[in-house]
Amino acid sequence: MRIADFALERFFARWEFAVEHLLCASDVEGWPMAELLARADPEARALWDGLRLGYTESLGHPLLRAEIAGLYETAAPDDVLVFAGAEEAIYVLAHALLGPGDHAIVAWPAYQSLFEVARSAGADVTLLELHESDGWRLDPEAVRRELRPETRVVVVNAPHNPTGMLPSREDWRDLARVCADAGVHLVSDEVYRYLEADPSDRLTAGCDALDRGISIGVMSKSFAMAGLRIGWIATRDRTVIDRCARLKDYTSICASAPSEILALVGLRARATVLERSRAIVAGNRALFAELIAGSGGRFAWAPPRGGSIAFPRLDAEEPIDAFAAALVEEEGVLIAPGSVFGHPGNHFRVGFGRDGFAAGLARLEAFARKRYG
Numbered sequence: 460m461r462i463a464d465f466a467l468e469r470f471f472a473r474w475e476f477a478v479e480h481l482l483c484a485s486d487v488e489g490w491p492m493a494e495l496l497a498r499a500d501p502e503a504r505a506l507w508d509g510l511r512l513g514y515t516e517s518l519g520h521p522l523l524r525a526e527i528a529g530l531y532e533t534a535a536p537d538d539v540l541v542f543a544g545a546e547e548a549i550y551v552l553a554h555a556l557l558g559p560g561d562h563a564i565v566a567w568p569a570y571q572s573l574f575e576v577a578r579s580a581g582a583d584v585t586l587l588e589l590h591e592s593d594g595w596r597l598d599p600e601a602v603r604r605e606l607r608p609e610t611r612v613v614v615v616n617a618p619h620n621p622t623g624m625l626p627s628r629e630d631w632r633d634l635a636r637v638c639a640d641a642g643v644h645l646v647s648d649e650v651y652r653y654l655e656a657d658p659s660d661r662l663t664a665g666c667d668a669l670d671r672g673i674s675i676g677v678m679s680k681s682f683a684m685a686g687l688r689i690g691w692i693a694t695r696d697r698t699v700i701d702r703c704a705r706l707k708d709y710t711s712i713c714a715s716a717p718s719e720i721l722a723l724v725g726l727r728a729r730a731t732v733l734e735r736s737r738a739i740v741a742g743n744r745a746l747f748a749e750l751i752a753g754s755g756g757r758f759a760w761a762p763p764r765g766g767s768i769a770f771p772r773l774d775a776e777e778p779i780d781a782f783a784a785a786l787v788e789e790e791g792v793l794i795a796p797g798s799v800f801g802h803p804g805n806h807f808r809v810g811f812g813r814d815g816f817a818a819g820l821a822r823l824e825a826f827a828r829k830r831y832g
């Protein structure tokens with residue numbers, strides 16, 4: 460198989476565990492396992508205490524699938540397939556839905572695997588560009604214009620990485636209609652769901668919005684448990700579940716036994732888990748908004764409406780790559796320049812999910828002041 464390097468992941472492989480201030484992570488500060496286990500109900504605690512480290516059910520633990528189905532309005536446990544993270548779900552889905560001769564439309568900029576795996580599976584991919592000037596809007600009519608007879612999937616991610624864009628309810632409903640009318644699958648990457656800045660803006664999940672809607676979820680972001688490597692798809696299209704299950708036999712076969720139980724505990728405790736994540740993200744997002752407001756135009760953004768990240772812009776002659784390189788070398792503060800998304804211009808990604816954000820931000824602010832006055 461030939462596939463381009465995943466630029467963002469290569470970037471993190473170099474820096475993530477080497478810097479003092481990680482200001483561009485997309486996950487939320489991970490839960491301490493002991494604290495999580497303390498929240499287990501008696502049934503889950505008994506599963507944990509009696510756990511044997513054998514293979515697990517290929518589709519996912521039945522209780523976990525039921526708990527995940529409960530996140531959606533229309534999904535039954537059999538509409539859920541558990542994966543090793545959202546990343547495996549994306550990989551397997553692309554291979555299940557696409558091949559040579561097929562066409563995919565993917566909103567861009569994007570988490571790279573959302574289009575790169577489709578390409579490597581042989582599909583022709585149209586990157587539908589979003590623009591800061593209209594708040595990174597995902598325009599359903601623009602999607603409709605790109606449809607071809609051989610289009611099989613439309614791939615979107617909302618709340619969006621890297622911009623924090625969240626479609627309006629109207630645009631989301633229209634997009635579902637465009638996909639339903641065309642008979643194509645809507646792959647909806649919802650790993651940042653529940654981190655909407657205003658919870659009343661939360662959208663209907665993709666799997667609930669149309670028969671061919673496929674929601675991708677994960678424990679890593681809003682549920683703050685990236686180390687579990689538990690993700691899933693939910694869709695009422697059972698042929699998709701079946702095709703993905705057959706491909707998963709060639710990737711992970713089944714999920715990690717301890718992780719499945721811990722994910723079950725985390726999902727059952729989701730009111731507390733999500734409250735913690737939302738508080739961390741909201742606090743850090745507000746700090747960054749203050750930096751923007753006080754920067755005299757040096758930094759600008761289309762304010763994120765959801766997720767744990769944003770894609771602000773440095774307004775300076777200096778390219779963002781040079782600024783980011785100096786910032787990490789001199790201050791140990793990591794931001795992700797737009798180039799790791801293949802994006803031109805002077806944008807960079809910041810992430811609001813981690814503890815210690817304020818300290819890193821103060822360094823960034825002082826560094827920019829020193830550099831530009």
Ligand SMILES: Cc1ncc(COP(=O)(O)O)c(C=O)c1O
Pocket residue numbers: 485543544545546547570616620648650677678679680685690
């Ligand atoms: C939009 C999006 N989808 C999927 C993933 C993959 O999630 P995971 O690493 O937990 O598998 C990420 C991770 O950053 C992401 O941002």
